[in-house]
Amino acid sequence: MASTTNLTIHEAATATGWSPRMLRYVEQLGLVEPTRSSSGYRLYGPGQLQRLSSLRALLETHSVELGDVGFALRLRRDQELASALGGWFDEIPTTPETFELPDLPAADERWLAFEQDKHQHLLNL
Amino acid sequence: MASTTNLTIHEAATATGWSPRMLRYVEQLGLVEPTRSSSGYRLYGPGQLQRLSSLRALLETHSVELGDVGFALRLRRDQELASALGGWFDEIPTTPETFELPDLPAADERWLAFEQDKHQHLLNL
DNA sequence: CCAGCCCTGACAGAGTTGTGTCAGGGATAA
DNA sequence: TTATCCCTGACACAACTCTGTCAGGGCTGG
Numbered sequence: 578m579a580s581t582t583n584l585t586i587h588e589a590a591t592a593t594g595w596s597p598r599m600l601r602y603v604e605q606l607g608l609v610e611p612t613r614s615s616s617g618y619r620l621y622g623p624g625q626l627q628r629l630s631s632l633r634a635l636l637e638t639h640s641v642e643l644g645d646v647g648f649a650l651r652l653r654r655d656q657e658l659a660s661a662l663g664g665w666f667d668e669i670p671t672t673p674e675t676f677e678l679p680d681l682p683a684a685d686e687r688w689l690a691f692e693q694d695k696h697q698h699l700l701n702l
Numbered sequence: 703m704a705s706t707t708n709l710t711i712h713e714a715a716t717a718t719g720w721s722p723r724m725l726r727y728v729e730q731l732g733l734v735e736p737t738r739s740s741s742g743y744r745l746y747g748p749g750q751l752q753r754l755s756s757l758r759a760l761l762e763t764h765s766v767e768l769g770d771v772g773f774a775l776r777l778r779r780d781q782e783l784a785s786a787l788g789g790w791f792d793e794i795p796t797t798p799e800t801f802e803l804p805d806l807p808a809a810d811e812r813w814l815a816f817e818q819d820k821h822q823h824l825l826n827l
Numbered sequence: 828c829c830a831g832c833c834c835t836g837a838c839a840g841a842g843t844t845g846t847g848t849c850a851g852g853g854a855t856a857a
Numbered sequence: 858t859t860a861t862c863c864c865t866g867a868c869a870c871a872a873c874t875c876t877g878t879c880a881g882g883g884c885t886g887g
Contacts (some may be wrong), residue, residue, distance in 0.1 A: 586832095598877065616834090618834075619834090631790060645773050645792075649773075661760055662771065665760050721846075723848085742854090768845080768862075769847090
């Protein structure tokens with residue numbers, strides 16, 4: 578039992594600030610899936626504790642719900658869906674009669690746009 | 703002026719299969735925002751009718767909820783959030799054995815940049 | 828052995844979402 | 858003018874999400 582510290586669900590809960598119930602829920606959403614002992618007990622490793630903690634932080638700082646993160650995960654996995662969504666967003670501009678005059682962006686703005694595009698690919702939108 | 707057929711909300715509704723109530727709701731989610739007449743009536747242009755129809759199709763075929771699309775939109779707009787999420791997904795693999803936190807003392811920004819770059823390459827496979 | 832964990836499944840209550848409908852008050856057009 | 862649309866705001870209600878808690882039953886360590 579020594580090697581890598583694997584915590585049981587209750588220990589992991591107190592360690593990360595979730596309730597055991599919520600850890601099961603988070604698992605059900607596919608967000609953090611612990612391994613199981615031979616008899617079926619959930620075992621949380623250090624990486625998963627880390628994930629659980631940062632997940633908490635993420636929710637708080639960005640006021641996002643667990644379900645939203647679950648949906649983002651679905652977007653990551655279902656590429657079909659992701660590109661369908663992305664396609665819809667880009668399909669025909671939202672306002673019909675507006676036509677954009679492409680003003681020249683400054684270098685900074687260009688950089689920003691690049692960054693954003695990069696991140697966008699991150700979520701496959 | 704003539705031109706672009708602009709439908710009122712009820713017309714747009716019957717044309718696209720939504721209810722007027724739902725069109726207002728879709729607008730509130732920021733998904734399809736019609737222009738307004740001088741007296742405040744919603745006016746839907748052809749592009750928006752198209753968007754409304756394809757939105758319906760999207761929901762059906764991929765079994766996605768309006769709220770999900772709303773969240774995807776939020777992801778598109780709030781890049782901060784998008785990369786926070788992306789970062790979380792890639793943070794330390796799900797399997798527990800892995801351990802070893804990045805104790806890089808270098809600037810956080812450097813680390814972040816590296817992470818983001820990594821993501822990009824991952825997607826460009 | 829036995830207290831105290833763990834498992835799954837289920838129900839319950841608060842809160843949120845999705846959708847209809849209605850009320851009070853302008854706008855429009857026959 | 859009058860019928861018929863539109864607006865916003867609000868209430869209503871089913872369905873769903875989130876979270877706790879409990880029950881029946883299996884492990885586990887002292």
